[in-house]
Amino acid sequence: MARGGVLVYEPYLAALADMFYPERCVGCGRRSSDVLCLDCFEALPRVGSPACGRCGLPTAFATFVCEACKNVDFGFESARAPLRYEGVGKEVVHALKYRGYKKIVPRLATPLMLQALGDVRIDAVVPVPLHRSRLRKRGFNQAELLARGVAAEINAPVSDTLKAVRSTRDQVELSAAQRRANVSGAYTASALLRGQVLLIDDVFTTGATMSACASALIRAGAQEVHALSLCRTV
Numbered sequence: 001m002a003r004g005g006v007l008v009y010e011p012y013l014a015a016l017a018d019m020f021y022p023e024r025c026v027g028c029g030r031r032s033s034d035v036l037c038l039d040c041f042e043a044l045p046r047v048g049s050p051a052c053g054r055c056g057l058p059t060a061f062a063t064f065v066c067e068a069c070k071n072v073d074f075g076f077e078s079a080r081a082p083l084r085y086e087g088v089g090k091e092v093v094h095a096l097k098y099r100g101y102k103k104i105v106p107r108l109a110t111p112l113m114l115q116a117l118g119d120v121r122i123d124a125v126v127p128v129p130l131h132r133s134r135l136r137k138r139g140f141n142q143a144e145l146l147a148r149g150v151a152a153e154i155n156a157p158v159s160d161t162l163k164a165v166r167s168t169r170d171q172v173e174l175s176a177a178q179r180r181a182n183v184s185g186a187y188t189a190s191a192l193l194r195g196q197v198l199l200i201d202d203v204f205t206t207g208a209t210m211s212a213c214a215s216a217l218i219r220a221g222a223q224e225v226h227a228l229s230l231c232r233t234v
Contacts, residue, residue, distance in 0.1 A: 113146065125148075
């Protein structure tokens with residue numbers, strides 16, 4: 001087709017691009033052969049090492065307890081995350097959490113989270129639960145999707161014993177102390193657990209939610225709880 005003497009190939013080029021690159025990168029929105037294009041994959045804000053052995057915060061040198069967490073009581077034994085909650089990492093979480101782009105889990109999130117987990121023996125995997133009102137609104141629990149992806153790879157069962165027994169405020173605008181108060185008593189375990197438990201969430205911020213959930217799991221009989229999230233704030 002010609003327009004003003006110039007052939008117009010755009011529709012055909014677009015159709016050809018869709019054939020070979022049927023998806024769009026969740027980081028930049030350009031056509032891509034996977035959930036992230038190569039540029040955005042290379043731009044993933046990795047936590048890296050060294051990091052605090054207790055809370056997973058990047059540190060100048062390897063340490064089990066860092067300045068940020070030495071005076072904080074956590075219910076979990078350790079916390080890990082492969083990505084920082086910024087840039088492309090934040091876009092990945094938002095695509096999963098708010099747009100329901102579930103392909104992110106097997107294609108990107110699970111491999112990254114397994115790398116961060118390392119060689120830890122796990123007896124059960126437990127997702128951080130959503131309160132039923134929030135679950136109805138969203139339609140799915142992103143932490144459960146992540147938990148099932150990780151559990152399948154490490155050959156561990158997924159337990160739904162953890163329940164959100166009351167609705168909590170959105171934590172975004174809250175301080176660390178307010179976050180801890182907000183989630184205090186919000187979770188309970190409905191069945192006994194044994195051994196080492198892996199607790200899964202999408203984002204680790206202050207650790208308040210993970211800690212409240214871990215404490216509930218310890219009360220239910222878990223020997224240790226290790227926290228693993230896709231991203232963490234730094």
